[in-house]
Amino acid sequence: MSLLSRGICRGLLVAGATLLATSAFAQMEIKVIAPAAPGGGWDQTARSIQQALIAEKLVKNAQVINIAGAGGTVGLAQFVNGAKGDGNQLMVNGFVMVGAILMNKSPVSLSQITPIARITEETQVMVVPANSPIKTAKDLAELVKKDVAKVTFAGGSAGGVDHIMAALFVGAAGADASKVNYVAFSGGGESLAAILGGKVTAGISGYGEYEGQIKAGKLRAIGVTSPQRLPNADVPTFKELSIDLVLTNWRSVFGAPGISDAQKKTLAELVDKLVKSNSWKDILKQKGWDDAYLPGEPFAKFLADEQTRVGNVMKTVGLVK
Amino acid sequence: MDALASLIHGLAIATQPMNMLYALIGVLLGTAVGVLPGIGPALTVALLLPITFKLDPAGSLIMFAGIYYGGMYGGSTTSILINTPGESASMVTTLEGNKMAKAGRGGPALATAAIGSFVAGTLATLGIVFLAPWLVNVAVNFGPEDYFALMCVAFITVSATFGDSPVRGLTSLCIGLTLGLVGIDKLTGQARLAFGVPDLLDGIEVTTLAVGLFALGEALYVASRRHLVEEKLEPVRGALWMTKADWSRSWKPWLRGTMFGFPIGALPAGGAEIPTFLSYSTEKRLTKHPEEFGHGAIEGVAGPEAANNASAAGTLVPLLTLGLPTSATAAMMLAGFQQYGLNPGPLLFAERPDLVWGLIASLFIANVMLLVLNLPLVGLWVRLLAIPQSWLYAGILVFATMGTIAAKPSVVELSMLAGFGVMGFLMRRFGYPIAPVVVGLILGPVAEAQLRRALQISLGDPMVLLQSPMSATLLGIALLALIAPFALNGMSRFKASED
Amino acid sequence: MDTASERRPDTAGMLIAGVLLLIAVVIFWDTSALQLAPTYGVGPKATPYVIATGMAVLAAGNFWLSWRGDYPERESFDPKAIVLILGGLAALIAIIGLGGGFIPATAVLFAATATAFGRRAVHIDLAIGLALGFIVFLLFDKLLTLALPAGPIERLL
Numbered sequence: 001m002s003l004l005s006r007g008i009c010r011g012l013l014v015a016g017a018t019l020l021a022t023s024a025f026a027q028m029e030i031k032v033i034a035p036a037a038p039g040g041g042w043d044q045t046a047r048s049i050q051q052a053l054i055a056e057k058l059v060k061n062a063q064v065i066n067i068a069g070a071g072g073t074v075g076l077a078q079f080v081n082g083a084k085g086d087g088n089q090l091m092v093n094g095f096v097m098v099g100a101i102l103m104n105k106s107p108v109s110l111s112q113i114t115p116i117a118r119i120t121e122e123t124q125v126m127v128v129p130a131n132s133p134i135k136t137a138k139d140l141a142e143l144v145k146k147d148v149a150k151v152t153f154a155g156g157s158a159g160g161v162d163h164i165m166a167a168l169f170v171g172a173a174g175a176d177a178s179k180v181n182y183v184a185f186s187g188g189g190e191s192l193a194a195i196l197g198g199k200v201t202a203g204i205s206g207y208g209e210y211e212g213q214i215k216a217g218k219l220r221a222i223g224v225t226s227p228q229r230l231p232n233a234d235v236p237t238f239k240e241l242s243i244d245l246v247l248t249n250w251r252s253v254f255g256a257p258g259i260s261d262a263q264k265k266t267l268a269e270l271v272d273k274l275v276k277s278n279s280w281k282d283i284l285k286q287k288g289w290d291d292a293y294l295p296g297e298p299f300a301k302f303l304a305d306e307q308t309r310v311g312n313v314m315k316t317v318g319l320v321k
Numbered sequence: 322m323d324a325l326a327s328l329i330h331g332l333a334i335a336t337q338p339m340n341m342l343y344a345l346i347g348v349l350l351g352t353a354v355g356v357l358p359g360i361g362p363a364l365t366v367a368l369l370l371p372i373t374f375k376l377d378p379a380g381s382l383i384m385f386a387g388i389y390y391g392g393m394y395g396g397s398t399t400s401i402l403i404n405t406p407g408e409s410a411s412m413v414t415t416l417e418g419n420k421m422a423k424a425g426r427g428g429p430a431l432a433t434a435a436i437g438s439f440v441a442g443t444l445a446t447l448g449i450v451f452l453a454p455w456l457v458n459v460a461v462n463f464g465p466e467d468y469f470a471l472m473c474v475a476f477i478t479v480s481a482t483f484g485d486s487p488v489r490g491l492t493s494l495c496i497g498l499t500l501g502l503v504g505i506d507k508l509t510g511q512a513r514l515a516f517g518v519p520d521l522l523d524g525i526e527v528t529t530l531a532v533g534l535f536a537l538g539e540a541l542y543v544a545s546r547r548h549l550v551e552e553k554l555e556p557v558r559g560a561l562w563m564t565k566a567d568w569s570r571s572w573k574p575w576l577r578g579t580m581f582g583f584p585i586g587a588l589p590a591g592g593a594e595i596p597t598f599l600s601y602s603t604e605k606r607l608t609k610h611p612e613e614f615g616h617g618a619i620e621g622v623a624g625p626e627a628a629n630n631a632s633a634a635g636t637l638v639p640l641l642t643l644g645l646p647t648s649a650t651a652a653m654m655l656a657g658f659q660q661y662g663l664n665p666g667p668l669l670f671a672e673r674p675d676l677v678w679g680l681i682a683s684l685f686i687a688n689v690m691l692l693v694l695n696l697p698l699v700g701l702w703v704r705l706l707a708i709p710q711s712w713l714y715a716g717i718l719v720f721a722t723m724g725t726i727a728a729k730p731s732v733v734e735l736s737m738l739a740g741f742g743v744m745g746f747l748m749r750r751f752g753y754p755i756a757p758v759v760v761g762l763i764l765g766p767v768a769e770a771q772l773r774r775a776l777q778i779s780l781g782d783p784m785v786l787l788q789s790p791m792s793a794t795l796l797g798i799a800l801l802a803l804i805a806p807f808a809l810n811g812m813s814r815f816k817a818s819e820d
Numbered sequence: 821m822d823t824a825s826e827r828r829p830d831t832a833g834m835l836i837a838g839v840l841l842l843i844a845v846v847i848f849w850d851t852s853a854l855q856l857a858p859t860y861g862v863g864p865k866a867t868p869y870v871i872a873t874g875m876a877v878l879a880a881g882n883f884w885l886s887w888r889g890d891y892p893e894r895e896s897f898d899p900k901a902i903v904l905i906l907g908g909l910a911a912l913i914a915i916i917g918l919g920g921g922f923i924p925a926t927a928v929l930f931a932a933t934a935t936a937f938g939r940r941a942v943h944i945d946l947a948i949g950l951a952l953g954f955i956v957f958l959l960f961d962k963l964l965t966l967a968l969p970a971g972p973i974e975r976l977l
Contacts, residue, residue, distance in 0.1 A: 031967075037363075043367070047367075063967055064967075065967045066367075067729075067731075068523060068729070070505060070519060070522035070523055073519065073522070074519050074520060074522065074523065077519050078731070103510045104505070104510075104512065104519075104522060106519075107519075149780055149859075149860060150780075152777070152778050157507060157510075158506075158507065158508055158509060158510040159510045178859070179859055180859075181777065181778075181780075181859065181860050183508075183774050183777055183778060184507055184508050185774075186507060186590075186770070190589045190590045192589075192643065193460065193461050193463070193589040193590075193639070193643075194464065194465070196461045196643070197461040197462045197463070197464060199464045199465065199778060200778065213643070218643075318856055318859075319509075319510055319856070353959075354960070486885075486890075488878065488881040488882065488884075488885055489882075489885075491874075491878055491881075492840065492878045492881070492882060495840075495871065495874050495875050495878050496843075498871045498874075499843060499847060499871055499875065502847070502867065502868050502871065506864040508858060508864065509856050509857070509858055509863070509864050510856075511854050511855070511856055511864055513850060513851065513854065513864065513868060514846075514847065514850050514868075516850075537905075537909075540905060540933065541901075541902055541905055541906075543937075544898070544901035544902065544904075544905055544933075544936045544937055545897035545898050545899075545901050545902050546895060546897060546898070547898060547901060547937060547938060548898050549895055549896070710937055711933070711934040711935075711936075711937030711938055711939040712934060712939075712948070714933055714934075714937055715929070715930045715931075715933035715934040715937070715945070715949070716930070716952070718905070718908070718909075718929055718930070718933045719926050719929055719930050719949070719952060719953075719956075722909070722912060722926075722929065723922075723926070723956065723968075726916065726922065726968060726969060727960070727967070727968060730916070730967070730968075730969055732913055732916070732917040735909075735912070735913045735916065736913060738909075739906065739909045739910070739913070742906075742909070743906070746902070750894060750897070751832065751833070751836065751891065751892070751894075752891065752892040765867075765871075769867045772862070773858075773861055773862050774861075776860075776861035776862050777858065777860045777861030777862075778861075779861075780860050780861070781860060781861050781862070
């Protein structure tokens with residue numbers, strides 16, 4: 001028994017030591033705020049940042065804090081109110097938060113926090129089950145034009161990137177985007193099951209999430225939203241099918257509100273080192289995320305454009321009055 | 322049979338001494354975090370995942386499996402000992418488990434939970450080996466209308482938790498349903514009953530409600546009556562271990578619980594709670610000791626605990642065969658896979674059988690470790706109840722609030738916890754059953770969302786509920802379960818329960 | 821559960837019935853303010869209306885129960901204990917809300933609850949609570965990187 005318990009102790013020490021084993025020269029203790037519950041995209045991004053920061057010894061310590069709720073707006077509100085001037089915090093957010101802020105009539109907005117950089121993006125894909133009579137995005141566009149109500153799209157939560165893409169597709173196909181029949185599911189798993197089971201006409205998701213199904217021939221990918229074809233997949237873009245639909249689900253990091261220029265510069269440098277590190281590149285490869293690093297002013301401008309576009313779609317679909 | 326050979330190979334790897342040690346550490350850590358009310362297996366895995374980053378793939382996967390099972394078992398332990406469900410799936414366990422603990426039978430309750438989890442986990446693992454491809458087809462063809470029908474069946478089972486008055490039971494249920502309305506409507510994105518409070522937008526956390534009603538409510542109630550009845554807990558009365566009668570009353574519920582848990586867990590939106598409800602109400606109907614239900618019937622612990630564990634294994638079916646993470650915990654497991662550049666999906670079994678079977682074998686080993694670790698500890702756990710009442714409840718409140726503080730550190734959430742505590746106290750005082758509130762909060766939103774999805778796809782045609790054979794069958798079962806007691810007993814049971 | 825002599829209207833029960841009716845009204849009122857309806861299927865208003873109706877019916881049912889006096893008999897209770905525990909919770913919320921940190925908040929809750937359960941050694945209980953909070957904080961925040969609220973004491977660790 002004593003041998004066993006000594007073994008346990010040693011194991012615990014190993015586990016403990018590996019947690020604490022960071023070098024002393026990088027002094028920052030970074031808090032990475034994930035405005036979502038564990039398991040989702042923002043949480044995984046935050047945990048990947050944590051993992052890479054520690055592995056590269058860029059900081060003394062990094063902690064992920066989950067503040068879930070309402071498309072991230074609960075986390076945003078807490079960040080705006082609670083992190084003022086704190087140069088040691090980073091918040092992960094992205095495309096979905098832009099819509100959530102509008103939809104939930106959030107009292108705080110992205111303009112109140114400090115944009116650092118866009119870091120990753122995921123291409124969106126539209127799929128149909130392998131046995132569907134729909135072969136191409138053109139076929140689906142025809143169906144939509146004929147009777148928009150009968151074409152059901154499955155995807156994530158209402159007002160999210162999938163919903164916006166469905167509306168944009170219906171609009172681009174020449175039908176009334178306000179009539180889109182979008183069925184919101186609470187998780188990627190549930191909507192995938194509905195697509196595979198043929199309960200809905202088509203499904204929408206991030207490409208990475210359905211890649212396995214597509215490669216296994218269970219789902220047919222009829223279009224991706226990137227401007228160019230993905231390097232590792234033989235799926236046409238909507239653009240080349242002359243359906244005007246370009247969209248990526250980007251993720252970004254922000255600093256706290258009211259931080260000094262020096263603090264902002266430090267964070268920007270940290271993020272710059274992070275995204276250029278090998279650990280980060282390995283993570284991107286693992287997770288199937290694309291590098292979309294866009295720091296500083298260009299990111300601020302990109303953000304403004306996306307806010308306008310999302311706002312317009314939300315009004316069309318009737319998610320915002 | 323290829324599958325079996327692969328499993329045996331996986332077992333050989335998982336039983337290497339170093340890997341066994343990792344499993345043990347994982348189970349320990351998982352239990353340590355999992356006992357915190359409000360921190361379920363998903364968060365436990367999320368928190369401890371970084372630790373596994375540093376190990377080699379096999380060791381990491383095995384520690385991971387240990388954390389997962391440890392986190393699940395930790396929730397049951399608190400349910401039984403201190404009437405505080407660690408997560409929503411172990412809520413049902415409190416109903417009989419805590420009564421047993423108070424009667425000095427905490428030992429057998431913990432033991433039947435641990436052994437039942439082990440039995441269910443083992444059977445469900447075999448289920449993955451042999452039934453996965455078949456089951457996943459059924460699961461994928463389960464549409465929104467079928468889920469709605471399943472929810473109807475589950476709703477019928479709530480009556481098993483009603484106690485002696487249908488009116489009071491329904492009132493509790495309706496309060497739960499009302500709480501379930503709070504938050505953003507999943508289909509149109511509008512806030513209901515949130516009154517402009519951002520913390521309410523995502524709805525009411527089941528664990529906050531359960532911990533408030535059960536743990537805080539109980540503490541307030543006991544404290545307020547202390548001058549009347551000095552409740553003296555005897556940690557052990559009779560045998561610490563399960564008696565022969567306990568065994569013979571437990572084994573059938575274990576098996577039946579597994580039968581509920583595994584297939585429903587395999588459904589993409591099945592969840593772990595519904596099988597525990599179904600199991601509890603089934604055991605209550607089938608038991609030869611109906612008088613013990615509500616006062617500590619061992620069947621009421623054995624069945625739901627087995628169902629809970631089997632459903633956890635069930636979620637692996639869509640995860641491994643389709644790459645479908647159907648629960649937060651499964652999503653975390655996916656993250657665990659991705660550490661090794663794996664994307665679970667239809668090709669995973671073909672491409673990396675070693676790791677898949679390694680994981681399944683690890684789960685099996687973790688399950689064994691859990692048993693090895695916990696059975697000897699049952700005596701120790703039960704001794705916790707020997708702590709003086711004042712310190713015991715003080716400690717319970719500290720851990721109950723800490724779970725909420727760690728999971729959602731906001732003043733609003735903590736205030737809700739306190740509010741639910743007061744509600745739990747009042748409900749106890751005025752004789753309203755507690756469990757239906759939680760059941761309503763869990764089932765209500767799912768039933769609504771699935772019904773609305775079904776009607777959205779059918780463009781508003783309600784016949785869709787009867788056109789699906791699965792849905793029609795389930796609705797038939799619900800109807801039967803509803804009228805059978807009346808038909809069998811000719812209203813007499815209803816009358817008796819009303820008075 | 822009751823004897824015939826006790827079957828007279830129960831005021832507390834009627835109060836409960838009133839609260840249930842109030843809840844039903846609030847649900848109706850809140851739901852009627854929803855503006856957006858989906859293009860297809862059932863909207864977000866249907867379920868709340870059903871539940872509100874159910875609640876109103878149950879309010880009537882509870883009223884009937886209390887009219888018959890069909891409520892469990894209530895024993896006297898010790899309001900001091902309730903106030904102490906709720907006070908401890910309120911203090912915990914306040915300390916955390918104001919940035920006092922996890923350890924002192926835990927200590928206060930521990931001591932308040934122990935006192936509510938009849939102990940008369942506040943100083944010792946505070947010390948135990950502090951020690952408990954300290955151990956828990958070290959274990960979970962430092963070793964397992966679970967973020968717990970930090971105040972002045974925690975930042976020293």
